[in-house]
Amino acid sequence: MSGSICLTEAGLAGMKGFMNDEPKKFARWRKDMVDRQLIARGVADPLVIQAMNEVPRHLFVSEALVDSAYGDFPLPIGEGQTISQPYIIAEMTQSLDLKGSERVLEIGTGSGYQAAILAKMVYRVYTIERNHPLFLQARTLFDRLRFHNIVTRYSDGTQGWKEESPFDAIMVTAGGNQIPSPLVDQLALGGRLVMPVGGHFSQDLVKLTKTETGIQKESLGGCRFVKLIGQHGWNE
């Protein structure tokens, strides 16, 4: 009998979820990241700060990189791709002026970290990835961490996701030489889009706002992202 009680307890412990089992050091590193890399540099949006304090970034990188997950730099995520430096993620997310009720489209799911940050902040996140192994890996992780408000898709994100449009906000997490026109078309009135635009090795972070009178454009500064590859992006 005692054997079966043990099994039940183990089963219950397993069901409590990963956040509860996470070693305390990760929560400490995460708070340090938020304080030193984000708040100290001017990130002020409480929703961004809360999301970055909550999402376990170390679960979005490979086991070998877990101890570097909260560092002030980008990290490789396999397939030649990278997860951005926490500060860049915070800046891009903050630039979208999200309040909580939005439907947001992300292009370039990658590790899934950015989508998870958005998912903590808004109603629903639609995220598209063109690399099949990364798509599968992120989808599995979203299930495991119970991110039920993230909808994934394996396709060329430069064409957007017409059936689910219009979106209140769109974030492109790979760099192209121009903003794909389908994405601008699929932005709601009042909607914001942020994307790195420029050459292969460096880009300018550009924010668009769709208004009654047209598209407003603003530059948020220099950055360096992997390539956006697709019909309205770079060739493979």
Ligand code: SAH
């Ligand atoms: N947001 C990601 C960053 C991933 S790096 C994260 O939080 O980890 C950029 C990703 O964009 C890569 O995974 C790359 O495969 C993907 N990508 C590049 N071009 C794409 C396209 N046209 N459609 C969808 N994904 C694309």
